[in-house]
Amino acid sequence: MAVVREFTLPDLGEGLTEAVIVQWLVEAGDVVAVDQPVVEVETAKAMVEVPCPYGGVVTARFGEEGAEVPVGAPLVTVAVGAVPDDLAASGGAPPVPAAEGADGAADSGSGNVLVGYGTSASAARRRRVRPGTPAGPGAGASAESPQAPASAAAGPTGSRADAAGAAAAGARTVAVISPLVRRIAREHGLDLQGLTGTGRDGLILRTDVESAIWALRERETAAAGAALGAGTAAVPGEERIPLRGMRGAAAEKFSRSRREIPDATCWVDADATELLAARAAMNVPGAPKVSLLALLARICTAALARYPELNATVDTATQEIVRLPAVHLGFAAQTDRGLVVPVVRDAQNRTVEELSAEMARLTETARSGGLSLAELTHGTFTLNNYGVFGVDGSTPIINHPEAAMLGVGRISAKPWVHEGELAVRQVVQLSFTFDHRVCDGGTAGGFLRYVADCVEQPALLLRAL
Incomplete structure (x- = not known):
């Protein structure tokens, strides 16, 4: 029987309390091995890949690329023991032997989740679950529409998972291909969710981001000038760079x-x-x-x-x-x-x-x-x-x-x-x-x-x- 485990952003060490999601390395429905990296995040120190301590089928992702998430926030849920036998036999990640946890359910985790220090186990290659293949509860959920199973919210972090799932359910997919575009937006505190791209199929281009940043700075300058009073009018064209x-x-x-x-x-x-x-x-x-x-x-x-x-x-x-x-x-x-x-x-x-x-x-x-x-x-x-x-x-x-x-x-x-x-x-x-x-x-x-x-x-x- 598959047991759904929630993996949260681990303690980053060095006083770091949050990270920005740079790139997802798995999708809902992917089979992952113990200690396989599932997401790349950027902290104030470096960009690192975060390994998941559970092996099984990814049932949901939480958070869009470019979003800032705090330590302890849910990243993915994994159906442990839900890997089909045909995938295991054909080279997919095999089910990990279950061990009884404190709650009496089968658990499988390495504990190797400290960001930046790698893991001791080599990650098996990922295999996407074929459409129609039963892969445990909620296997079809995605980051853009996470339908997390009820069992995912049954643990001590259930309320947090519910909140993250509800927030992600209302978010649209951001049409951005270029990592440079994402980096420029992130460095200037621009939320890509509210931006409509001028490229094909709504693709967000660099010019779209730069125009939005300019407009955002103009609004901030005007607001600052109004708040400071007539004696300290804002300087036209000044640029403010967040210390983040x-x-x-x-x-x-x-x-x-x-x-x-x-x-x-x-x-x-x-x-x-x-x-x-x-x-x-x-x-x-x-x-x-x-x-x-x-x-x-x-x-x-x-x-x-x-x-x-x-x-x-x-x-x-x-x-x-x-x-x-x-x-x-x-x-x-x-x-x-x-x-x-x-x-x-x-x-x-x-x-x-x-x-x-x-x-x-x-x-x-x-x-x-x-x-x-x-x-x-x-x-x-x-x-x-x-x-x-x-x-x-x-x-x-x-x-x-x-x-x-x-x-x-x-x-x-x-x-x-x-x-x-x-x-x-x-x-x-x-x-x-x-x-x-x-x-x-x-x-x-x-x-x-x-x-x-x-x-x-x-x-x-x-x-x-």
Whole structure:
């Protein structure tokens, strides 16, 4: 006998309380395996696929693509044990052995539902239930017209499922193909449900979204002007961008860092000519390429081994400095969705070649929006290569709750006194921003001077191997 289980948006961790549905990966009537991803969502941290802990037939989906859903809201209902034998025999997801739950009903769930950390089971390929094939109660329900079975509302979350089903039943299908159109609408807080497209069959085009955003901003500007009074009239054509998603999360972290951390910055110019020569010597034909950022990362881990007090955080609740045993090195990466800081785990144990490969992988994943929460959180030190923007120096904001950040400017040809002679050398400015609660200027200066010495004489790194 099939038992309908409701799967809700799980706890996202890191203080996240909601997510936006980006793309459904299953439809009502699909057969899913335990731990198979059923929906892709976007949080303030990343875009992740959410695995369902139940195996069976999807009977209903809740929420349109582009809708924001809170943690605990229903995502899908699954008829556990409703997979037809012919589908199981022909390669569909097999029924999962049932176990008696607390309510006496057959249950099947993995519990692997933490967003961003993946699952331990590989997902079987999906098979759509053929029309007319009995597949348990409510198998024909869809996101656009979810006819959730009565048993789906029998559990402790039944009232929530009823409300979600009723809301979704009155919603129309949004005719949008382009993910870019959805992203533009989401970033500007535009509800696509109320928009009529000018494309074929009502398809919503980019021009439709941009026109609607313009009209929405004009109305908001007029309303703001009326509310503020005649003395503060609104400026025609001004644009208001909501601080939501990743942009909002970054803004909050920057503000918190400035509020809580008494930071200071010191900087030094260094001759990077020998470092560039060392990198060129490493990148011989046929060998894996080593990036300059990876070399700088290796220098950072060597410097932190000498100055471990900088690989730390401050526990404000207990008023204690917490020195951390491992270096989880974050590095700033600019993407179309904003600034992100992927984290290389246990960077102190990796070679330059390993650091280069991992940083390249994380950067590519960040640009595609696929970083997990595990790859974005719990860093202990950050490397910020703002030189890629063509600037020489900066005083970056510390990545809260870390205690320090090394900044690297552009490397450019400049006149430099080398071995007593004026020469043209490749010079870089290094800046070091640190939490003054964790160390004094002597420690910070010693760290930065060691980094600069390694940049100028890469052979010094041999001492740390």
